[in-house]
Amino acid sequence: METFLYKLFYDTGALIDGWHAAANAAGAARGWPPLVVDILFQLGWAVAAALFLALNALFIIWFERKVAAKMQLRRGPNRVGPFGLLQTLADTGKLLIKEDIIPTAADRPVFRAAPFVVLAATVLLFVVLPFGKGLIPADLNIGVVYFLAISGISVIGILSGGWASNNKYSLMGGMRSAAQIVSYEVPGVLVVLSVAMLAGSLKMGDIVRAQPSYGYALLQPVGFILFLIASNAEINRGPFDLPEADSELVSGFVTEYSAMRFAFFFLAEYTNLFLAGAFATTLFLGGWRGPLLPPVVWFLLKSYIVVFVLIWIRWTFPRLRVDHLMEFSWKVLLPLALLNLLVTAVLVKVL
Amino acid sequence: MRDTADILAAIRSRFPRVENRPVDPAPSLVVEPEKLREHLLFLRDQLSFHHLVFLTALDRPAESELELVYRLFSYESRLSVMVRFRVPRDAGRVPTVSDLFRTAEWHERETAELFGLEFTGHPDPRRLLLPDDLEGYPLRKDFTHPNMPRLPEVTST
């Protein structure tokens, strides 16, 4: 039953390795250095990731608006395309042709660079995502550490965006966001550490393989909830959307941005939402493992369930005040994360 | 908690001119502007008229005077009382009561800018509602403004 289709869905990794070996052989025959083929393959991965990112962003924005609408007894987008599916496409098109204003007193180079820094930090994270068995662009042995490090870069973009707009509201929005991400990164890292300890490795692929098929969530319920809260805060969403708290700071650090630059921030925010879901799936819900369905489908399904929960939380709760936000992280999440780490360590030692 | 008769008696004994305006049941106490603060303090502390409902002025161009009207209400005895007095129409000066009743601060600022009065001792005598560059006092009967539409004269048909 090693038909092509089966391999395509169920063992994509082996298929790609096959192509890679064939390409190497062809390259060597033509006297190319092996590096050329590797670069070509990496380019392939990059294009695939970019394509996935674009499609996913369009879908997830529509998904959030539809789910939010359903929870609020209304319809949500239904004008553009069937069930409003093309609505996000229309919005992106609109943003493309709108005038891109840069405030005169703005710090121009930083103002222009900020959105790209945030977007770059988001796109780089796709490198280590285990979409399926073997379907990992680069299964770095420090995958988890890489993920946490790169996701920290986006705060630089937000801060510089807030500063460059030379507007009091944006400055406060940027500062708040930086403080928030830093203080929620700490409990997040500790929880990820306890999962890595359970799995015994930092490689994303290994973590997924080491998990029982139902995932670590049942072994680490507290860890799972902590991780959801921490990642929710890190992407400035839900009860933690202080930086763009409309009623206090108009719209935080994105106040002065318009058209395409604003679209980049917006795109980054929703891709981060998916990444939070994907990372939670990898660490706690058993990644692409699951009966019957092909691994990629499992991975996406589980990610979108986590995304649904994050959307659900956002449209139910009011916003936290900035000092509660800090207190909650340092005085509640951190102790719980440490406790969780301790318990896991003891369990791992004992079992 | 003093009963109504007791309070009315206390009022009549203290205030010489207690009148009644048609239809409004609350007694009107006519006082001199100089002794306003003293009277209001008495009403508030002795007779528990804690709630200053409102304070405004009436333009009396015929007598070229402005009539100031203060209305107080007591939550304990559920009685209302009006304190009123007259000041000259031009450069009228009235002692402020904003320290006795905090709500008076804004009421006085509004009455001052709409009627052309001065509340002596007011902590923050800036304009409250009107733009800085408007001359004249709108609620005076003789005030007109270019873009104030004239309605067709209402003759009783």
Add this chain to the structure above:
Amino acid sequence: MSDPTTPTGGRASPATAQASAGTSDEFLLNVGPQHPATHGVLRVVVTMDGEVVKDLQPHLGYVHRGLEKLFENRTYEQIIPFTDRTDYLSAIANNWAYVMAVEKLLGMEVPKKVEYIRVLMAELNRINSHLLWLAAYGLDMGAFTPFLYAFRDREEINTMIEEASGGRLTTNYFRIGGFIHDLPPAFFPRLKKFLGRFGRAVDELDTLLVENAIFVARTRGVGIISRERAISYGMSGPCLRASDAPLDLRREAPYSIYGSLEFEIPAGRNGDTWDRSWVRIEEMRQSLRILRQAMDGFPEGEHRVRAPRNIEPPAGEVYSAVEGPRGEVGFYVVSDGTRKPYRVKMRKPSFSNFSALPEIMRGLKIADLVAVMGSLDLVVPEIDR
């Protein structure tokens, strides 16, 4: 100590110049006049020290239309539509206060049925106004969903009011001496259905927002004003009752048939933002009780007394007040025997409730400004008139 560049363009308006004498690390934040949390056109210049509010200077007058001047040039009947434009959320309460004042001037007794219709309309309008307060307050606090649920219920009330008066917000339904049209036949079946369903809807909204842990954390113990200070600031309505003062005009100075109706006056304990919210939720439940009693005891009879076509009350003056959703709504009408009033002074609750904001806000955080302002349930046209 450099004078911080005033955000209001070249001309430093007196308020900001005066308030800028602070130390160097302070900075001025302009909240409004186009700010989502100000429920209308109102500007507040906040002197801040980091995130903490040091002083607060409100700027009013953006919506001042000089209504009291207009009234002096219009007949008693022409004034009615203006009264519901001073506070578009409680048009009925304003209509009632004004119409009752003129009826007192005329010494006119209205039939029992008119009193019952007025109570029905006023209580529906109170629920309507509290629902909009809850919707807007949820938005300010970052919870978007209560807005939609509250407006679903508001829609039902608006339809009932619209069927009776023709208008949804600015109803202009009351007339001197009663009503032009009686209640439509579809009114009571609709009201019965609404009363059956709305109890659960209030509980749902209460659980979703006011009882929610994050909301409680942001409002309990925030923006406290004591009973004495509240009375001194002339506050009234839910803002006053939250400071442990069960004072409601429907009990203190009962008008119309409120004397014969049973309902309780909810009062808070320590006058903080949460108590103000709790009082409004509880008031909606009490209004349901009143509506039920008014519906059951609805009498037969005329819906209007034949008022003379040209209303010319005898010279005199009167002050009549009604308990509106935001507090005491009063009209002081001075008549001089002609067809136009000599002077009409409107006593509006938001005017006094808002004047207490600087004292409440001193020392709180900027995020609390939104919470406190929302809890005062301000309607700006009522402040500026």
Add this chain to the structure above:
Amino acid sequence: MQAPLAPRGIALVLSGLASLGKGLWITFSAMFRKSITVSYPEKRVVLPLRFRGRLVMPIDPDKGDNRCTACMRCVKVCPNHSIDIDKASGPDGKPLSKPASYRYNLGTCIFCNLCVETCPFFAIVMSDEHELATADPSRLVIDLAAEKYRLQGKKGSWWQKKFRGTGEEA
């Protein structure tokens, strides 16, 4: 009736978590309820009988003309002078009790219905028209007399019953 006291200590934490849970349950259960949006413009809300749309002077089917006698009562009662009437004059110059023109300023009208109530001849009524936005300000002043408006539907029959005296005070 007093507001409840804030719970203390562990009770606070538990009630807090419970409130979060209840909140989530409400929004989740809302997903299975029908949406209440009316998809305007495809579907429209049924307007109540007394709805106050734009003022119109409909043609009386019996007389084939509008019922206005230019008695100027609506001009006097309008709070902000949105109605102007020019009396028609007969061939011999004597004024007729018909309006030559009945200028209604839609821009300043506040839809308060006082004019309709004061009109002794039921000549004017507020129609159901509420999509009144126009880009051209000159179209805000409408001559109702020249418009020869035909009032149909429920509102039409309600209006005719009123001046024929057979209708109940709906």
